[in-house]
Amino acid sequence: MVCVAVKAEQPYEVRIGKGVRDQVDALVAGAARAAIIHQPVLSDRAESLALHLKEKGTQTVTIEVPPGEPAKTGQVLQDCWTRLAEAGMTRSDVVIGLGGGAATDLAGFVAATWLRGVGYISIPTTVLAMVDAAVGGKTGINIEAGKNLVGAFHEPRGVLCDLELLIGLPRAEVVSGLAEAIKCGFIADPRILDLVEQDPDEATDVTSVRFAEIVRRAVAVKAQVVSGDLREATSSADTVGREALNYGHTLGHAIEAHQHFTWRHGEAVSIGMVFAAEVASRTSGLPRTVVERHRKVLASVDLPIAYNAGDWDALRATMSLDKKARGTALRLVGLRDVGRVTIIDSPAEEVLRQAWATLDPH
Numbered sequence: 433m434v435c436v437a438v439k440a441e442q443p444y445e446v447r448i449g450k451g452v453r454d455q456v457d458a459l460v461a462g463a464a465r466a467a468i469i470h471q472p473v474l475s476d477r478a479e480s481l482a483l484h485l486k487e488k489g490t491q492t493v494t495i496e497v498p499p500g501e502p503a504k505t506g507q508v509l510q511d512c513w514t515r516l517a518e519a520g521m522t523r524s525d526v527v528i529g530l531g532g533g534a535a536t537d538l539a540g541f542v543a544a545t546w547l548r549g550v551g552y553i554s555i556p557t558t559v560l561a562m563v564d565a566a567v568g569g570k571t572g573i574n575i576e577a578g579k580n581l582v583g584a585f586h587e588p589r590g591v592l593c594d595l596e597l598l599i600g601l602p603r604a605e606v607v608s609g610l611a612e613a614i615k616c617g618f619i620a621d622p623r624i625l626d627l628v629e630q631d632p633d634e635a636t637d638v639t640s641v642r643f644a645e646i647v648r649r650a651v652a653v654k655a656q657v658v659s660g661d662l663r664e665a666t667s668s669a670d671t672v673g674r675e676a677l678n679y680g681h682t683l684g685h686a687i688e689a690h691q692h693f694t695w696r697h698g699e700a701v702s703i704g705m706v707f708a709a710e711v712a713s714r715t716s717g718l719p720r721t722v723v724e725r726h727r728k729v730l731a732s733v734d735l736p737i738a739y740n741a742g743d744w745d746a747l748r749a750t751m752s753l754d755k756k757a758r759g760t761a762l763r764l765v766g767l768r769d770v771g772r773v774t775i776i777d778s779p780a781e782e783v784l785r786q787a788w789a790t791l792d793p794h
């Protein structure tokens with residue numbers, strides 16, 4: 433098993449291995465009640481975890497939420513609060529999030545808001561949630577106007593990644609998670625790019641050694657970046673903190689909103705990274721070879737690299753609600769080279785349009 437430490441007010445570990453869900457006991461210790469918020473596909477596992485905890489003396493309630501983005505809504509949040517009230521959850525009790533990133537984002541936000549904050553344990557069950565969503569304490573929900581516009585920072589007590597849970601995960605979901613791993617490759621660890629490029633098929637095989645190394649490396653990047661800038665508070669053009677993890681997300685999130693949250697997050701981020709690279713090649717000296725490397729490595733695992741379903745002006749307006757924007761200035765994460773992140777402050781509208789035009793598949 434691999435343990436990756438995250439520095440926070442209360443430091444915690446991301447544990448990656450097989451059977452790590454058995455380790456939940458130590459994290460629940462001291463809580464009289466646990467609420468397990470899970471996606472429908474995990475209902476059997478949620479029930480067996482609940483039974484296990486009951487046998488150890490912890491009262492449990494299981495709360496099933498819709499699969500995917502429909503879980504990240506005000507209505508579902510409110511339903512969860514109602515269930516916690518019915519269960520009599522107190523400040524010494526814990527919420528457990530079991531599922532993909534949509535479920536862990538929601539469950540973390542439930543924990544952040546219930547009684548102004550109770551303990552939270554994350555058990556991610558998708559690639560994307562393991563390498564990204566479950567780590568770092570960003571929690572929240574979407575509103576129609578945009579992605580994750582309502583949320584809080586609330587760090588988990590621990591993150592348990594059981595790679596065996598990924599067996600049976602649809603390939604499209606595996607690949608969506610790889611988009612975030614590839615992002616980590618471009619911003620910090622080029623070895624991840626090598627691992628995908630050398631054998632894209634094996635990279636998408638969740639039972640392979642190659643895949644396990646990609647996951648470990650991506651988690652290490654996420655943990656290191658988050659540990660250095662927990663609240664996304666420090667960034668300048670030369671020293672970029674947690675905002676680096678938002679590479680590809682300014683356009684990516686706008687696409688998700690315009691597609692009414694029906695797209696996979698990683699697919700939208702994939703297009704967003706190509707866009708950001710195209711902008712960076714015009715503003716920050718990113719070599720064209722690196723821009724083309726984006727297209728090649730993303731396409732090698734069947735991630736989308738083109739987009740023609742959008743009205744630019746509408747997408748551009750949504751991008752203004754990106755959380756990195758300050759005042760009227762759009763701020764984009766860019767690269768000077770692989771592993772050299774920069775902030776592109778107030779890019780010229782013409783440059784954005786040019787980068788947008790390169791996404792046209794025709």
Ligand SMILES: NC(=O)c1ccc[n+]([C@@H]2O[C@H](COP(=O)([O-])OP(=O)(O)OC[C@H]3O[C@@H](n4cnc5c(N)ncnc54)[C@H](O)[C@@H]3O)[C@@H](O)[C@H]2O)c1
Nearest residue numbers: 471499500532533534557558560561564565570597601697
């Ligand atoms: N908080 C963060 O730092 C952060 C980081 C990255 C992404 N996110 C968020 O994460 C979300 C995307 O997460 P995701 O890609 O995991 O999507 P998801 O949670 O929607 O899960 C994808 C699908 O896989 C199913 N699923 C989950 N586990 C499964 C399993 N073991 N086997 C089979 N099916 C399974 C789910 O029911 C769902 O239908 C987005 O909302 C995104 O904004 C948050």
Ligand SMILES: O=C(O)C(=O)C[C@@H](O)[C@H](O)[C@H](O)COP(=O)(O)O
Nearest residue numbers: 564568570579580674677678681755
């Ligand atoms: O952890 C972070 O910080 C990230 O930006 C990781 C992203 O992959 C993730 O999608 C995050 O939820 C986006 O954050 P947001 O602040 O733009 O909503």
Ligand SMILES: [Zn+2]
Nearest residue numbers: 612681697701
């Ligand atoms: Zn993301």
